[in-house]
Ligand SMILES: Cc1cc2nc3c(=O)[nH]c(=O)nc-3n(C[C@H](O)[C@H](O)[C@H](O)COP(=O)(O)OP(=O)(O)OC[C@H]3O[C@@H](n4cnc5c(N)ncnc54)[C@H](O)[C@@H]3O)c2cc1C
């Protein structure tokens with residue numbers, strides 16, 4: 001960390017659809033950089049001292065909850081864990097994540113999208129007996145490796161970076177996208193989920209599903225949790241091609 | 244006026260809120276969950292370390308059961324908890340974890356055979372039982388006799404919350420996101436829902452319900468540096484306080500976690516020390532064994548945080564531009580272990596500190612972490628004073644944590660309380676009909692509308708961001724880890740002034756729809772009141788208990804202070820809450836007050852303690868054949884809902 005103070009130049013997309021007559025525009029703000037400064041810290045400083053109307057979403061501010069994805073200098077990423085020192089020329093351009101309903105400025109409605117995705121892929125354990133399990137007895141055993149593998153696919157934080165970076169999604173509005181595939185891969189791997197391959201096919205066996213993917217892999221490049229999109233999409237495809 | 248009716252209104256979409264909603268729905272009641280944010284982003288997702296349940300499958304958990312868990316929890320609370328609730332909790336936690344396993348949490352599992360672990364700085368080989376292979380495993384956490392903390396690698400809260408929310412989605416439970424409850428609706432001592440602001444449109448909506456549950460999490464953001472999410476601002480607690488009827492319990496009980504990174508305060512989990520990490524000072528010296536020869540780094544959280552502070556005060560801290568800190572060393576755990584079981588910690592170090600914890604030490608300092616206090620409830624989760632108002636999770640003072648909560652006991656509480664309180668909420672919906680008058684709903688709606696209009700028309704006044712920063716600084720400097728009368732009195736006086744100033748907030752951005760400054764302006768006066776409850780309660784409590792450590796009253800004083808602080812805010816024009824106390828009855832305790840086993844024991848005992856000890860001895864002698872279940876019934880029978888009463892099976896032990 002350098003001790004030299006420099007002035008950062010933030011160019012920020014501003015537009016509040018709730019405000020009649022408001023028009024999308026880019027506004028520039030200057031902030032004096034502090035050591036260890038993240039975009040989270042800088043945006044809050046702008047809100048507190050320069051423009052209290054600016055909208056953005058942070059919750060955990062630790063790269064854990066997936067709230068804060070936005071486009072930073074052209075790349076979708078989690079803003080809370082992005083250090084301003086990453087940008088050598090001190091110029092930082094912030095845009096809201098494309099592909100989602102805009103709430104205002106840098107805030108988008110990923111929540112609505114993700115709930116719909118969960119409903120569409122039926123993101124839960126399908127087992128008629130799951131509610132009748134006798135929880136006084138020992139739990140059903142699971143191979144320790146299988147448990148670890150499921151967790152690896154469950155690390156998605158629903159940030160939406162993969163959706164915004166997907167070229168197929170831009171052409172096909174109903175395309176399920178990487179986040180949905182990852183969720184399906186997670187449940188397909190889970191021995192507790194009793195869905196058959198045919199049932200999974202019903203959900204993703206068309207061009208809005210896994211066969212629509214053009215394998216451009218923006219998802220893999222930008223996923224902040226480094227999830228293995230490429231291998232999982234290929235795996236689902238092979239599985240579905242057999243149906 | 245927009246009004247939405249439901250049976251069970253749940254404010255909060257974290258683990259506790261979702262579990263209560265699931266229980267209501269399972270019992271056939273119309274249910275709505277409100278949340279500031281998408282449910283899966285709730286702060287529960289940030290819990291990395293784990294959930295305590297005495298499954299005893301891991302070899303180091305061998306011999307564990309409800310009784311051992313109960314003992315640890317009561318001791319951990321410094322005897323400040325409600326032992327009935329602690330009992331209900333320890334008996335239900337194994338069931339909660341097994342239910343979550345069926346709902347999809349990929350808990351880390353026991354692998355039969357040898358494995359290397361680090362204990363007390365040394366590599367040790369332990370042998371897991373083959374017959375336990377594939378059962379849920381557990382790790383070591385502070386303040387526990389057994390390895391009891393079950394986990395999914397390093398993402399326990401995330402996987403629990405995802406499973407819980409997925410279950411809620413499966414059941415079709417609506418979660419109304421980006422909605423903020425800003426006042427409760429009540430009439431004649433009964434609560435009937437809340438006035439809610441839509442954070443996008445700014446519209447006010449009355450959610451009218453038979454039962455209202457507040458599960459809004461903690462109030463960590465009353466402090467300027469906290470491990471908590473930025474939305475953990477205690478608004479749920481504040482709206483209960485503002486009824487003037489509901490009470491808050493033990494608000495001064497605030498926990499500091501030993502290892503948050505410096506300066507931003509992001510947590511590195513207790514799992515770091517549980518798995519063998521050490522605390523070092525500026526000379527690279529491991530100091531904890533000097534203070535706590537027995538439990539060392541794994542003493543209870545409040546104890547470790549104080550020892551660290553003491554050590555830094557002796558000049559042993561590592562100086563930095565952000566003040567002194569200490570080192571957390573996990574390098575001895577090795578790359579493989581860190582990359583699998585402590586990966587979030589590694590990511591946090593890389594992104595926020597630019598270091599690799601496999602090779603470098605992590606700069607840490609004790610930081611505000613958990614709110615033991617909250618909405619006071621009975622064991623059923625219902626407010627003893629405001630009917631129809633329930634609370635669960637960190638927002639509640641159900642009171643299983645007393646003055647210090649054990650690591651891993653909180654996510655466990657959220658789901659267990661969700662299960663138990665959820666049943667009582669459903670019972671309440673069953674037994675009561677909704678008969679609130681429209682004029683009452685209108686009254687509360689108008690009141691909130693007026694507050695917002697006043698804010699929008701005022702030309703000059705206070706800046707809400709600044710008021711908040713001042714409040715946070717007062718709490719940080721004067722109501723922190725170590726407290727003393729002088730600082731606390733000052734804090735109370737300063738907060739009084741802030742409370743007045745908060746009545747005159749004016750906005751620069753005067754629009755009623757989505758407007759972060761307006762959100763702040765609505766919250767800050769509420770937060771200042773809560774801060775005052777914490778500071779004033781701390782000032783009045785002239786003893787040290789658990790996380791409440793008074794430099795001018797070093798001893799735990801059971802004789803005068805074995806009681807719970809209750810605060811209400813009856814008079815809106817006042818700058819102070821009203822404080823009363825509720826005694827803890829030693830004669831009913833299964834485990835009468837004793838020593839926690841840290842440092843010198845200078846407890847001032849209560850005269851009932853020896854009486855009760857003798858009584859227990861007599862009961863034991865009179866019933867030599869009683870097993871542990873019978874003994875517990877003899878000592879202190881606790882009412883647990885029928886569904887969760889059963890005994891828990893353990894490997895190699897059956898239901899014994
Ligand atoms: C970094 C960190 C790590 C932790 N690790 C562990 C651990 O390893 N083990 C452990 O046992 N505990 C841990 N804890 C503690 C534990 O995670 C929390 O106590 C617990 O998750 C709280 O859950 P909850 O359901 O009560 O509240 P939360 O998960 O905080 O949820 C609160 C909900 O209320 C909503 N809400 C808040 N206010 C309003 C309002 N006014 N109107 C509408 N909705 C509102 C929010 O949107 C959110 O959905 C950790 C805590 C932190 C900070």
Ligand code: SF4
Pocket residue numbers: 155156157158159160161162163178179182219222223224225226227
């Ligand atoms: S898969 Fe990765 S990029 Fe996509 S939503 Fe999940 S965490 Fe974000």
Ligand code: FES
Pocket residue numbers: 057058059060061062063064065066067068069078079080081
């Ligand atoms: S705020 Fe949670 S990931 Fe950025």
